[in-house]
Amino acid sequence: MTLPTGERVEEAHRALASGRLDEIARYYHEDLRWLVPGGHELAGWYRGRDALLSLMARAGKLTGGSFAMQRRAVLIGDGYSADLCRNTGTRADAPAGSVSPYDRLDMDVLHLLRWEDGRVVEGRDALFGDDATAFSQSWSQLASDGSRVGD
Amino acid sequence: MTLPTGERVEEAHRALASGRLDEIARYYHEDLRWLVPGGHELAGWYRGRDALLSLMARAGKLTGGSFAMQRRAVLIGDGYSADLCRNTGTRADAPAGSVSPYDRLDMDVLHLLRWEDGRVVEGRDALFGDDATAFSQSWSQLASDGSRVGD
Amino acid sequence: MTLPTGERVEEAHRALASGRLDEIARYYHEDLRWLVPGGHELAGWYRGRDALLSLMARAGKLTGGSFAMQRRAVLIGDGYSADLCRNTGTRADAPAGSVSPYDRLDMDVLHLLRWEDGRVVEGRDALFGDDATAFSQSWSQLASDGSRVGD
Amino acid sequence: MTLPTGERVEEAHRALASGRLDEIARYYHEDLRWLVPGGHELAGWYRGRDALLSLMARAGKLTGGSFAMQRRAVLIGDGYSADLCRNTGTRADAPAGSVSPYDRLDMDVLHLLRWEDGRVVEGRDALFGDDATAFSQSWSQLASDGSRVGD
Numbered sequence: 113m114t115l116p117t118g119e120r121v122e123e124a125h126r127a128l129a130s131g132r133l134d135e136i137a138r139y140y141h142e143d144l145r146w147l148v149p150g151g152h153e154l155a156g157w158y159r160g161r162d163a164l165l166s167l168m169a170r171a172g173k174l175t176g177g178s179f180a181m182q183r184r185a186v187l188i189g190d191g192y193s194a195d196l197c198r199n200t201g202t203r204a205d206a207p208a209g210s211v212s213p214y215d216r217l218d219m220d221v222l223h224l225l226r227w228e229d230g231r232v233v234e235g236r237d238a239l240f241g242d243d244a245t246a247f248s249q250s251w252s253q254l255a256s257d258g259s260r261v262g263d
Numbered sequence: 264m265t266l267p268t269g270e271r272v273e274e275a276h277r278a279l280a281s282g283r284l285d286e287i288a289r290y291y292h293e294d295l296r297w298l299v300p301g302g303h304e305l306a307g308w309y310r311g312r313d314a315l316l317s318l319m320a321r322a323g324k325l326t327g328g329s330f331a332m333q334r335r336a337v338l339i340g341d342g343y344s345a346d347l348c349r350n351t352g353t354r355a356d357a358p359a360g361s362v363s364p365y366d367r368l369d370m371d372v373l374h375l376l377r378w379e380d381g382r383v384v385e386g387r388d389a390l391f392g393d394d395a396t397a398f399s400q401s402w403s404q405l406a407s408d409g410s411r412v413g414d
Numbered sequence: 415m416t417l418p419t420g421e422r423v424e425e426a427h428r429a430l431a432s433g434r435l436d437e438i439a440r441y442y443h444e445d446l447r448w449l450v451p452g453g454h455e456l457a458g459w460y461r462g463r464d465a466l467l468s469l470m471a472r473a474g475k476l477t478g479g480s481f482a483m484q485r486r487a488v489l490i491g492d493g494y495s496a497d498l499c500r501n502t503g504t505r506a507d508a509p510a511g512s513v514s515p516y517d518r519l520d521m522d523v524l525h526l527l528r529w530e531d532g533r534v535v536e537g538r539d540a541l542f543g544d545d546a547t548a549f550s551q552s553w554s555q556l557a558s559d560g561s562r563v564g565d
Numbered sequence: 566m567t568l569p570t571g572e573r574v575e576e577a578h579r580a581l582a583s584g585r586l587d588e589i590a591r592y593y594h595e596d597l598r599w600l601v602p603g604g605h606e607l608a609g610w611y612r613g614r615d616a617l618l619s620l621m622a623r624a625g626k627l628t629g630g631s632f633a634m635q636r637r638a639v640l641i642g643d644g645y646s647a648d649l650c651r652n653t654g655t656r657a658d659a660p661a662g663s664v665s666p667y668d669r670l671d672m673d674v675l676h677l678l679r680w681e682d683g684r685v686v687e688g689r690d691a692l693f694g695d696d697a698t699a700f701s702q703s704w705s706q707l708a709s710d711g712s713r714v715g716d
């Protein structure tokens with residue numbers, strides 16, 4: 113069994129960001145599971161690498177490409193890695209300058225990954241404080257005035 | 264201006280339940296707005312009678328036809344009606360006998376309707392206690408184990 | 415049995431606002447129950463008129479006396495009254511000008527009252543849209559940065 | 566600077582569980598901060614070791630001593646440790662056998678600790694999936710029927 117290293121976690125993130133499927137396949141198992149936190153429309157368990165990639169494409173589209181993760185720390189142990197990130201993004205349809213949680217995401221997220229044989233087989237994103245509330249609002253179809261965006 | 268009466272509120276509900284578009288049109292304005300509570304995928308403002316009817320069809324499908332409203336009281340005043348109902352329903356995909364809030368809806372809901380010239384021009388559903396939490400869970404795509412239903 | 419009237423609902427509100435116990439006792443039964451919505455520290459069923467008055471005193475203190483209800487409509491029927499209000503208030507400890515939901519309350523609230531023999535025996539406050547989330551935040555001990563206010 | 570080790574994380578947990586103040590002081594800085602997730606009455610930032618110990622005593626009392634953490638993995642890196650635990654507990658006032666989220670806590674919790682010179686200076690508990698909702702319910706003063714426990 114290959115233990116994850118900080119370097120390998122970094123490489124896995126870069127592969128995912130590159131969008132190159134052959135690179136992604138080197139770090140993410142095709143049968144992985146991924147749990148998105150909160151109660152919003154995108155929340156819950158995703159089964160399979162393709163489902164994860166679809167989710168990421170959807171998140172990118174909803175935020176007009178503004179979604180970004182800034183890594184602050186990487187932890188390793190017992191077959192897991194955890195990277196602590198500052199995740200930010202603004203919804204594509206947000207009024208300019210809005211700080212509403214329905215429009216703007218800006219919070220620490222911890223990505224807990226389980227590795228087997230050098231590839232990620234499970235991911236779970238964890239949230240701190242009362243952030244799950246704002247996280248669900250930012251990914252919901254609700255605008256700050258209760259309009260349904262996209263209808 | 265025709266004030267709503269308890270009888271007319273009752274008739275409006277029967278029209279909606281009948282599914283007959285000509286009957287529905289007698290009680291619901293084509294440009295009405297309707298606000299579904301919570302933060303789940305079906306929540307927010309619906310614009311237009313057609314959007315309301317689509318929502319109702321979707322709710323019926325998600326609950327396998329089990330969604331029901333039992334009227335307990337009707338109030339009238341200042342151009343509004345309010346009907347207090349016990350709303351129940353079980354998700355079509357729920358494990359038999361589940362009492363999980365992700366599977367089973369069972370709570371009081373108050374439907375506040377604003378009337379103009381004998382027709383509903385606005386509806387807002389109101390919730391009591393901590394019911395908004397369970398309401399959002401029951402209409403979310405999440406099963407009680409975090410699976411995404413329908414994916 | 416004395417049915418509630420719009421006038422009597424109005425008088426009951428004035429009595430409560432006056433703080434005069436003899437006036438309050440004319441409209442509110444000593445064994446009433448009252449349900450405050452949400453999941454925050456003040457939420458849940460209050461049992462007895464004294465508990466309701468303590469709650470109101472606490473809400474007034476938390477908002478530095480800024481808590482206000484503006485009545486927009488009164489409905490009557492089947493032994494119930496419902497008054498639709500715009501409720502506003504700013505926490506006593508809020509930074510000046512803050513629009514954070516942890517600091518500022520500004521939403522429609524419907525107060526559903528059940529009457530017996532001319533007095534309120536049960537009250538339940540109902541919320542619309544996604545307001546239960548902001549309502550719980552505004553009455554929680556959390557400031558917008560996650561600090562525990564009052565510790 | 567002493568980096569945390571898996572052994573030291575283990576020792577810190579044992580010290581906290583022992584209740585012995587001299588032992589606790591060896592692993593937890595007196596000026597530490599700790600963030601409890603959710604929107605319930607116990608949520609938010611605790612400032613100082615004494616505040617953390619008071620919180621733990623309160624959690625123990627609320628759960629009638631049933632609160633327990635089972636460690637599943639420990640991760641280390643960049644001045645942080647993260648221990649993934651299964652946290653369980655039943656409220657002291659829960660009806661026997663209840664599986665309501667208002668009565669019973671049973672979920673994975675990740676404790677992210679920042680260390681300086683061999684002692685914890687900051688702790689943040691992170692939650693997965695939709696667990697923040699159940700976590701807030703389990704620590705709230707609400708029973709599953711909306712009663713206020715302890716009033």
